Amino acid sequence: MQLTELNAISPIDGRYRTKTIPLASYFSEEALIKYRVLVEVEYFIALCKLPLPQLSEVNPDSFKELRAIYTNFSTEDALWIKETEKTTNHxxxxxxxxxxxxxxxxxxxxxxxxxxxxxxxxxxxxTAIPLSTKEAFENVYLPGLVALIQKLKDLSVEWADVPMLARTHGQPASPTRLGKEILVFVERIEEQMRLLFNIPFAAKFGGATGNYNAHKVAYPTTDWKAFGTKFVEEILGLRHSFPTTQIEHYDHFAAFFDALKRINTILIDLDRDIWTYVSMDYFKQKIKAGEIGSSAMPHKVNPIDFENSEGNLGMANAIFEYLAAKLPVSRLQRDLTDSTVLRNIGVPIGHTIIAFEATLKGLNKLLLNEDKFAEDLDKNWAVVAEAIQTILRREGYPNPYEALKDLTRTNSVINRDSIHAFIETLDISDKIKTELKQITPSNYLGI
Known part of the structure; x- marks a missing residue:
């Protein structure tokens, strides 16, 4: 059976194949084989440049042809290797x-x-797996995240002056601005990115148990540690872990996965907030011709993009959490459990990329319903009580909090008229009364 979107077991390679196909160049079996070939070829070239005595006569002009082994690597080459593996079992x-x-x-x-x-x-x-992950991060993950951040920045500017009733504990609270609330998510993500960029892609390179035993016994006068560090860091562009056992510690990988998980968690928070705003009628959604929101209810336009994103982010985080917890643990100098686990790095990144696109698609469909924002503010004049009691504190008025508490909890209707009537009962100057009457739910917005 030929693999297609219809018969693939994983939705990453099935339903969402068009969204995740860029990751195949980094996380597929063919990609893993290609990166292995790359490392082997570059290692041989590095030995020639050292030079090992037996390799001193290798013509440097052949290096270009050697590198072509991996730059021109084909599916047919990968199939040859997989066929050979049936015999070697390695x-x-x-x-x-x-x-x-x-x-x-x-x-x-x-x-x-x-x-x-x-x-x-x-x-x-x-070395191959950290290198492929690093390049997938730089070439696929980051552009997707940056595009999403840029959209949020654009919306935060577009909606910078839209007053909005805040809700803490689900209850009306001091008003805010819609653009500022969007900007909160930008700052949170960018702060996590700053931490993320400090995590190196680390690689182990040191022989069967990390000590360069075979290298040293063959060429005892060569500084193999210096050679390994130069090869990993200058040629492959990774961080050389040393000393190690037979395998990489994976501690930096764990930190990397945890960082991606934290970014995803922030996006889940965003998805749920926007979903809630849609349910509150703060946003309408652009309708695409031919699309159906519900099979039974013709009127519905569901916030499915944010729901899709949340589901994929949850899947990604479950796997990121497992990778971070499992990979740093290996019995003694090495067990094989990391081998199959490492082959799944592309899975949570795939779910994450799907989620990025879904959230971005959802944001692009939002239509601001400013009337609803204004209506909610006008229905909640009680939120200016904080402002009034704070100015009264400034003026030394006795027990202002208690006075406003009694007003807002005993009056059945709190609106502009009842607030202004209350202000008139206060024993303060006309100047302060005028100042207080200038405060409305739409202009009590802070910085």
Whole structure:
């Protein structure tokens, strides 16, 4: 059966395939194989540049051809490696055999045994996977998040002067501005991004148990630690973890996943707030010709984009949480449980990308219902009580809080007229009374 959107088990590769297909270049099995080939080839070139005595005669002109092994890597190459894996029962060894075959084609057969020299498979996996994740983060995740942040910034400016009744504990509270409430989410996300950017993509590279045993026994005078650090950090652009066991600690990966989870949690908060504003009629939604909101109720236009986003963010966070909790734990110098888990990094990132697009789509459909904002403010004149009692405190008026409390809790109707009538009963100057009467739910907005 050929994999299609209709028969895929995961919605990431099925229903949402068009949204997640950019991630295939980083998290698919073919992508993992390609990144392994990249690391193996660059490692061989680094050994040539060291140089190891036996590789000193390798012509640097051949480096371009060597790099073409991974830059021109094809699905057919990946299939050859997977077929070879059926015999080797070892995925990284199959990659080594593939590169050796390419060396024969390039006339480099004499140097084939320096492919994967002194390494264990985790030296390849623990560089290939952080590298692919780093590039997916930079090329797919960040552009999606930045686009969403920019939309929120644009809306915060567009709605900067829209007064809105705030609700704390679900009850009317001191008025605010719609643009400011949107800007809160921008600041929260950007603060998490500042923390996120301080988390390195770390990689292990040091042989079977992290000590360069095989390297040192073959070439005892070479500074292999310095070589490994230079290779990982200057050539691959990752952070070299040292010392390690056979595998990367994954502590930085855990921090990375936790950071992505926190950003997702903020977006869940945003989705739920906007969903609630839609239910309060603060927003209408643009209707696309032919779309149906409900199979039974023709009038409905549901906030499905925010619901879709919330669901996908929840799925992503569940997996991010597991990755962060599981990966740093490995028995003794290494067990194999990380292998299958690492293959799932693309899954929560996929759900996250789907959510980014859904939230952005929902935001683009919002139509401001300013009449409803104004109506809610006008129905809640009680919220100016805070302003009045604060000015009375300033003027030294006795027990102003209690006076306003009695007014707002005993009067059945609190409106402009009842507030102004109350002000007239106060033993204060006409100047202060005029000041108090200038306060309305629509202008008591703070900074």
């Amino acid at each position: 995925d990284v060894k199959a990659v080594e055999y593939f590169i050796k075959k390419q060396f024969d084609v390039l006339g480099l057969s004499n140097y084939k045994e320096f492919i994967h020299f002194g390494l264990t498979s985790q030296d390849i996996n623990n």
